Amino acid sequence: MSHTINKIEQQFLEHMYTMNAYEQALGLMEWDARTKIPEKGTDDRAEAVGRLSTELFQLTTSDKTAYYVDTILAYKEDEVTPWIRKAAEELKKQYERSVRIPSEEYQEYSTLAAKSEAVWEQAKEADDFEMLRPYLEKLVEFSRRFAEYWGYDKHPYDALLEDYEPGMTTEMLDDVFNRLHKRLQPLVDEVAASSVKPDTSILFEPFPKQKQTAVSSNILRRMTYDFAAGRLDETAHPFALGLNPSDVRVTTNYDENDFRTALFGTIHEGGHALYEQNLPQEWKATVLSDGASMGIHESQSLFWENVVGRSKAFWEYHYDMLREEAGSAFDDVTLDEFYRAINTAGPSLIRIEADELTYTLHIMLRYEIEKQLINGDIEVKDLPRIWNEKMQEYLGITPPDDSKGVLQDVHWSFGAFGYFPSYALGYMYAAQFYDALRRDIPDFDTKLQEGNLEPIKQWMTNHVHQYGKSKTPVEIIKEATGESINPDYLLDYLETKYRKLYSL
Amino acid sequence: MSHTINKIEQQFLEHMYTMNAYEQALGLMEWDARTKIPEKGTDDRAEAVGRLSTELFQLTTSDKTAYYVDTILAYKEDEVTPWIRKAAEELKKQYERSVRIPSEEYQEYSTLAAKSEAVWEQAKEADDFEMLRPYLEKLVEFSRRFAEYWGYDKHPYDALLEDYEPGMTTEMLDDVFNRLHKRLQPLVDEVAASSVKPDTSILFEPFPKQKQTAVSSNILRRMTYDFAAGRLDETAHPFALGLNPSDVRVTTNYDENDFRTALFGTIHEGGHALYEQNLPQEWKATVLSDGASMGIHESQSLFWENVVGRSKAFWEYHYDMLREEAGSAFDDVTLDEFYRAINTAGPSLIRIEADELTYTLHIMLRYEIEKQLINGDIEVKDLPRIWNEKMQEYLGITPPDDSKGVLQDVHWSFGAFGYFPSYALGYMYAAQFYDALRRDIPDFDTKLQEGNLEPIKQWMTNHVHQYGKSKTPVEIIKEATGESINPDYLLDYLETKYRKLYSL
Structure with a gap:
């Protein structure tokens, strides 16, 4: 390698490290805003976050970024360190998307999105879609305009999907x-x-928060989550956040009358956290130190939450621990009854409370709506009506009000159109990984029964985590499982599990 | 006001708000690093902080800063909003100091200071001054060079003092x-x-952390600290940190075998916090939203810690609460015994554990050393010897080792030469405020006995907090008390209190 390219590579890394310092600051501000911030501090925090985001946007779209990226990509492939070339390609993508949006428009959009999220909270509380409507209308307007700035082959929605699931198109999604x-x-x-009706009353036994925290911590540790490189806190809407592989934080929410909220929330976020903790150290603070896509990230959380955390084998090992922390609440509940209760399935109104059987139906209806909204086939004012129609169509129930309907999710309120499909892709990826993993670890169930989750984490690190953002989701799923996304794996998994559970 | 100046003022504010967004991010990163960060996350955090600080340094020293400041100051005085003019003057000062330091030198210095602080921890632990010596030598070198860059009339040390106590000089400090x-x-x-020897054994009664936390929270509330605009957390080295007036955080440290650590630590940091919470909202996120100086800031913490928190009248109201939280530990201890124990005085080795009587002696010896160090009269290698000589001279005791001597404080390890005098100034200011305050509130003791601390906070807000950084420390002390700094007030306070306590 020549001296010049060596120097350029170093400068390029320095540039990424500086951008990453902004990202870490913004990440911490977000974590703090959701877990620790005093009540009166939120407005000034939003203001500071908006300003710092704009500074980062300007750095991302700076001539410096263009110069480093173009210089590195102008060298012959074998003259550049391979992963640094990958990073340049990734940053070029980000640069090109960002630079097409005028800076003032970005700032306007960011501020609107931040405000709108707060309005959503109130609108949901007040069950008043009209409160949110003007904000949504502007956000949809922005999204439609951004799609034009970014460009697309067939559907404007494709341009938005690219943010969350690179390479995914409306056509492919329709098919899948x-x-x-x-x-x-x-x-x-x-x-x-089915006439089988599991007894779900046991799910609502009082379970003190402190005891639930112990359960969550125990299970995270068992999952190989490293507490020396992370922490567990309480929040209203659970999330996991990786500032860097050495600082990946999990949050959860406790309902003392429904332990599932914290339990499965923690396992879910723990799956995200394992991804972030096991990203390659060498690439830290660069654009490659990130999940491959929202869908791949979601595959990790859903794999742990459902394939592992809702399996009988997992509870054969862990049920005693849960029982102990629960005091006497589960004394009369057999493992089988417990297993059936936590896997009860059926149509419901709220996506985040849906079971794994019906979850993807909630996603499909959102996807149908988003597609039409971005196309201009429907308008924001039509949303409550269309939402209720689709709920009837997909799940056979109609929400009693908008707060349990179209207002239930935060995503649209901060302009995240194109995000929802990732959740369903995550389900399908998870099931597809599961199939491949069982070929490599045939005694998967025995491992779970022994509480030995390390080999499962290791398989995910080998096939997913270690690649960070250096591979596309398509490459990851293909190399790990031998084929492209295929919904049959999820369907097979669900058929097997639920036919047995419901004696079909 | 003309349209042009109106527009310039707005742009200038925007510029300050942006700089302040960096400061809030860096402040939060510091708070988190000292309270919440996972163990493995510290190195990457230091790296990110270094990079973001450098970005802020570049913004502060940018042509944009110079342009706004110069444009605003070029207008006639009555054409500009008065407080915005003040802000321009303050930022001009900061700009001119910063711009004299070459950017690479600043980055080198920041990185060295961050590393050195970590080395100090190890050196103190290992009682090995030689570990820290090379770092200190470089930091002293930087400070001497910075003093030359900044300029001074008589003593290079004056140039450093300006950072902590604007307007203060070596000559004035020598006199005071x-x-x-x-x-x-x-x-x-x-x-x-004196033959009077208070029974201090009661100070070391076991006092569970959870109960101490309750005491700390109660007293903060009583001090009018607003928990909706702040929070209380645990840390190794207590501090208070104001991100903005709506988010001011207090930290404390619990010793289950010496409740004074948390109790007086909390009251002390609470004093700082009241200053930050009561800075004017209108000026928030500008350079005026800050304490007037380190000394004035310290006057607030010391006033609350000592004048209020170590007074008998304060405990006449609060002793029952403390007793209740302490279980049965204080059942046999009268209020008078308690009061005498928490005011026990006498020479000691460690500054932060010193009583209010001998505290300033610890400062004077540090001041003498710093002055000579920056002058070049002594060198870093001489520090352990000179430290021990001065301890003998000022306090009549000699440390058994360097970790209880020259290595005890963190300040020098991050290059803060010129900081220590602020602590002694704070003591003198506090006593001087106390004298003026009693003229306005003659029933000060009765207020304390009633647990009514609001009028005291209000007096401080009226005479100190509300001015932020718009007045110099000299102006604040003169307007509040009618004269310049005068050590006699502290001496009178100490004479009165300790002659009585020790029957002199």
Whole structure:
């Protein structure tokens, strides 16, 4: 390697490290705003976050970024350190998307999104869609305009998808969701019609917060989550956040009358956290130190939450611990009863409370709505009506009000159109990984029964975590499982599990 | 006001708000690093902080800063909003100091200071001054060079003092400290020779952390600290930190075998916090939203800690609460015994554990050393010897080792030469405020006995807090008390209190 390229590579790294310092600061401000901030501090925090984000936006779209990226990519492939070349390609993508948005428009959009999120909280509370409508209308306007700035082949929605699931298109999603829906619907119907009705009353036994915290910590440790490089805190809307691989924080929410909220929330966020803790140290503070996509990230959380955390084998090992922390609440509940209760399935109103069987139906209806909204086939004012129609169509129920309907999710209120499909992709990826993983670890169930989760984490690190953002989601899923995304794996998994649970 | 100046004022404010967003981010990163960060996260945090600080340094020294400041100051005085003009003057000062330091030198210095602080921890632990010596030598070198960059009239040390106590000079400090020392030393000697020996064993009764936290929270509330605009956390080295007036955080440290650590630490930091919470909202996120100086800031913490928190009247109201939280530990201890125990005085090795009587002696010896160090009269290698000589001279004791001697304080390890005098100034200011305050609130003691601390806070807000950094320390002390700094007030306060306590 010549001296010049060596020097340029170093300067390029320095530039990324500086941008990453902003990201770490903003990440910490977000974590703090959701866990520790005093009540009166939120407005000034939002203001500071908006300003610092704009500074970072300007740095990302600076001539300096363009210069480093173009210089590195102008060298022959074998003259540049391979991963640094990958980083340059990734940053070039980010640069090119950002630079097409005028700086003032970005600032206007950021401020609007931040404000709108706060309005959403109030609108949901007041069950008043009209409060949020003017904000949503502007945000949809922005999204439609951004899609034009970014460009697309067939559907403007493709341009938005690219932010969350690089390489994914509306056409591909239509195909995958259609296949999924076709086999899923009859299964959902059969489960609903089954005479098997698990006793779910045990789910609502009082369970003190302090004891739930102990359960959450124990299970995170068992999952190989490293507490020396992270921490567990309480929040209203759980999330995991990686500032860097040595500082990855999990948050959860405690409901003393429904232990599932914290338990499965923690396992879910723990899955995200394992991804972030096991990103390669060498690439830290660069654009490659990130998940491959929202969908791949979600595959990790859902794999742990459902495939592991809702399996019987997992609870064969962990049920005693949970029982002990719960005091006497589960004394009369057998493992089998417990297992059936936590896997009860059926149509419900709220996405984040949905079971794994019906969850993707909630996503499909959101996807259908977003697509039409961005296309201009429907308008914001139509949302409550269309939401309720789709709920009837996909889940056979109609929300009693908008707060349990169209207002239930935060995503649209901060302008995240194109995000929802990632959740369903995550389900499908998770099931597809599961199939591949069992080929490599045939005694998967035995491992769970022994509480030995390390080999599972290691498989995910080998096939997913270690690549960070250096591979596309398509490459990761193909190399790990031997084929492209295929909804049949999820369907097979659900069929097997739920036919047995509901004696179908 | 013309349209042009109006527009310039707005742009200038925007510029300050942006700089302040960096400061808030850096402040939060510091708070987090001292309270919440996972163990493995510290190195990457230091790296990010270094980078973001350098970004802020570049913004502070940018042509943009110069342009706004110069444009505003070029207008006639009555054409500009008065407080914005003040802000421009303050920022001009900061700009001119910063711009004289070459950017690479600043970055080198910041990185060295951050590393050195970590080395200090190890050196203190290992009682090994030689570990820290090379770092200190470089930091002293930087400070001497910075003093030359900044310029001074008589003493290079004056240039450093300006950072902590604007307007203060070596000449003035020499005079004030000489007067203080002359009257203080005989009093200290008399107290040491007194046959009165308070029973201090009660200070070391076991006091559970959780109960101490309750005491700290109660007293903060009573002091009018607003928990909706702040929080209380645990840390190794207590501090208070104001991100903005709506988010001011207090930290404390719990010793279950010496409740004074948390109790007086909390009251002390609470005094700082009241200053930050009561800075004017209108000026928030500008350079005027800050304490007038380190000395004035310290006057607030010391006033609350000592004048209020170590007074008998304060405990006449609060002793029952403390007793209740302490379980049965204080059942046999009368209020008078308690009061005498928490005011026990006499020479000691460690500054932060010193009583209010001997505290300023610790400062004077540090001041003498710093002055000579920056002058070049002594060198870093001489520090352990000179430290021990001065301890003998000022306090009549010699440290058994360097970790209880020259290595005890963190300040020098991050290059803060010129900081220590602020602590002694704070003592003198506090006593001087006390004298003026009693003229306005003659029933001060009755207020304390009633637990009514609001009028005291209000007096401080009226005379100190509300001015932020818009007045110099000299202006504040003169307007509040009618004269310049005068050590006699502290001496009178100490004479009165300790003659009575020790029956002199």
